[in-house]
Amino acid sequence: MWQQLQEELGPEGLSIIAVAIDSDVDAIREWAAHAPNLTVLIDRDYIVAERYGIVNVPASVWIDEQGHIVRPADTAMGDDRFRAFAHIDSGVHHELLRAWVLRGERDLTDSQVVENMERPTRELQLARLHRRIAVVLHDRGDAPGTNTHLAAAEALAPYDWVIRRGSMPMRNIDPFGAEFFEFVEEWQEAGSPGFRLRTGRED
């Protein structure tokens, strides 16, 4: 769907930059093969996640020609394959995107953009730092060190999907397995914290 949107809206001035918050180059390459018109970049150190307040994926941020954020980080599904699970109608965001690109229409004012941003906490920043250390230690083959820092990151930011679920491959945990579903339950019990806007939500 993103490839289609890029084909449709590219000539109207839109560039989709697809940042993979990921280190699995093979998986990224496979995905990118289906989306040749997108700019696909690799963010192993979770820099974009941190700077844009991204706590879950997939997420979108809109940036205008002057380099201003006109829509904050929010859920953004390419299609409806996870609609039953996420309760998000992916089409709503796509329509808003078209309205912005084709007619310059914004659905949020600047102050609404600021209000709906996921504001970083000290705990979240610390969690991100522990995670970066874990990545370096993982590269060095220091499994106990990796696990110590990943555990610290998860304790500090238990509901940040980018940290909790993103770290599962490094701990050899199946991100689609039992531990993941336990995390989802925990997250739901905590009130499903995360993006404030949840454009297209159906619940």
Add this chain to the structure above:
Amino acid sequence: MATVIYDTEHVDVKAELSSRWLMTPEAVESLTGWKLKPEGFCRGDVCSPIFNPDKVLSYGMVDLQAAAPLLGLLAVTDPNRGVAALTASAHERADDLASLKAPDFTLESLSGDPVSLHDFNRRKVLLLAWSSW
């Protein structure tokens, strides 16, 4: 040899690693741009007084973790393993975001070429964050 992960950069630094991560004021300045003066840590026109010198300084050395907040930063150090990570404090990040200016970044494409957000100046950009996990 010790490594500080400062955003995406991995910087080799000289540090005294025991229970604390201590660096010379020169090494701290080289890493962060903040210079230790009698008034505190200074960068350009701004100085940050050291209100907790017993935590921040130790026989002329600087405790990176304790000094970080004075520099608008947050640090996690692992002196045993010789790795530390440094980034902007939550407050700084929140201020950056609230300014609505899109933070620039440079990341590698699949072909290994560096690509920056500022390369897309004058385009409307949909920044899409995704993952395989």
